[in-house]
Amino acid sequence: MVSGKDVLAQLRPDDRAFLLTLAASAGPSARVALVGGAVRDALLGQTPLDLDVVLEGADVEALAAQTGLPFIFHPAFQNAAVTLPDGRNVDLVRSRRESYPIAGQNPLPEVGTLEDDLRRRDFSANALALLLPGGEILDVVGGLADLQAGVLRPLHGRSFHDDASRLIRGARLAARLGLTAHPDLLAQVPDALALAEETPRLWAELKLLLSEPRPYLAAQKLHEWGAGELLPKLDTLAALDGLAQAGQEVSPQTYAAGFLAHAADADALAERLSLGDKPAALLERALSDTFYPDGTPERGLRAILRPDAYEPLTGKDVLAQGIPAGKGVGAALAHLAELRRAGQVRSQEEERAALEKYLEHLL
Template sequence: MSVSNLSDRQQRAVDDLFRRIAPVADELGELFEARGHELALVGGSVRDVLLGRVGHDIDLTTDARPERVLEIVKDWADAVWTIGIDFGTVGVRKGGWQLEITTYRSESYDPASRKPEVSYGDTLEGDLRRRDFAVNAMAVRVPSHEFVDPFGGLPDLSAKVLRTPGAPEESFDDDPLRMLRAARFASQLGFSVDPKAVEAMTAMAGRIEIVSAERIREELDKLICGAHPREGLAMLVDTGLAAHVLPELPKLRLEIDEHHRHKDVYEHTLIVLEQAVGLETSGPDRVLRWAALLHDVGKPKTRRNEPGGRVSFHHHEVVGAQMAKKRLSELKFPKDVVADVSRLVELHLRFHGYGLGEWTDSAVRRYVRDAGHLLERLHKLTRADCTTRNKRKAAALSQTYDQLEDRISRLAEEEELAKIRPELDGNEIQEILGLAPGPVIGRAYKHMLDIRMDEGMIGKEAAKEALLKWAHAQGILP
């Protein structure tokens, strides 16, 4: 397919790319050509250019083997890295561009293996055939700038559809992770998935279990942080893939939420996620999004039928926090992400104890202290969790939370809530009690912190009297 098949807008995008990258791409293409090798921009780099999105990371492919690539670029590149060389990839930095040059290849899985076997190919068309979707199987040769699209990626791009270059069964059998990529691209790009691919995903969902947790996590995280996460998640559930990689999600489909206003807790969860996304202020917040997705996963385990036909989910936030921690840990998320998401799940109902605004200043202080650095995210999660269709009730909840935030702001100005400490520090407690550091001092510190939370600032002398009174009552002092 020649460049003339591009629309005027797409042609301008390609021309713009080469105006900016030509000094790099064309120089490199000429180096490879002079040594008898091919080089082409490929995959997501070409797709994104045609979608009008150009970054500074460029993927290229070549018939040269990795060792040969190293020979060609060693005196040209500003920096070279070989972390992916076992999979045929050499990383290169030139000026402000990051380039990944990968040898033509094909990947396949042994039925019992979690790692792809890499074999090298000899033609660009063969390399493109092994790629996940036709929209990622387009290339532009350098330095000639010839556009190559043997599998109809350009029409698919215009139709916003994801279709495998060959039979989807073969593609997904070669690399089962491509099934998750379909859902991820549906989330990131807002594309639909070809019905034949969906059918194959449904039939082959169990094949995903041979893929490592780390690779699954990467795809799920990109999906959650995409522009259309609902579409991607719905695809995982509808095809049965979620039952293998995120089983807590489809289980929510069986539960009716406590408001009896939504189809099920699964639908409620997707709405909460969408509303949380709408509250973001500076790009995707993975912690907030995962917390929104997992905030009600404890409901199936805590469901109880109550008199009068009511259904309760007592303590589902505590159970859900444990489940969220377990799932994210199994997916190999960083410890700080696991801790933050599970903490938000645990705290997401705390606001509902606020009622009509009768919380004491002490309760507000504890709310802030328990949330810690997650307070702003907790604000957003709590607001997103209101999905009632009763406009009067929704407005009342919003107004009540507005009042809580106002009180938090007022107290924060007066007392620096984020830095609340007992009025007596550890050294002062030791001196007053005449004790060395140890468990008793820890208990005393906690008691003084509770006083600080409950009563605010009472002054050093009153704090000392309170400490001595507690110590006598505990039998610590005679």
């Protein structure tokens, strides 16, 4: 089994130096631990980039100031986001326990131990800590065994009731790491669905799903777990995943446009997910008759959403037929566009024939 020292060795040298200096600055009575995804990823042999540190018995704001780096302090949760020289943030968090007076809303924090902090988390795989500077692994919920077994398990029976967004986060994690849902997770899916409308963070997590390395796999997990009602049809995401696996670059914006393609109300879904205007605009362009060259997201989406579509004639084609550059070209293209809308031309060949007829009429 991988040891804590192996986890330390898996960190980037500059990150390791930062964390060890931080632990030394905290003082002998404090407990300092790297927690969550960084420990999980290091145990899986990956180099973590996102660092979360829990402090017990230390002043978070004072310790952040001692780093000499820019930071933002959040008094309500006693958290500080320290900006590293390369622009990444390290989150310094006071150890705490939490309760949820209202399901789906923000939790109520209270000062707690490092063990309390681990037990408040979402999944056992994310509840592992690396004690600093010594490098011992602290596992109070059986996360190591679950990680070895490739299982994703929520920490308690009301986990998804307290925070339904954990369902989406779990699907993202399971897809990215190839984890299987524990029966306790599947048993809580109805709770998450019942509270989805009352959990704003769920929709923020769904937006993050579209930025996963393979969004389709995460969305597919939700379908497999019985949460497909949160999603539109996955056909376009599946096709985009195929393009990505074939080596074509597919951006999060393109995935978002594909996600909206099958929504009953695309505008409402885009607003709920805070996607902005760009994915919907991309979708509109893909569904139009405007020419886009090979390799563009518009062309790729159009091939998926309109497999029978053809590329209409362009101004270059009209000029080749002898119409001088100027208003005449625009008039000819507008004529062809009207024929397309009316369904009177269905291929480039039919457009060429219509263009010739149009020119004969002009003469």
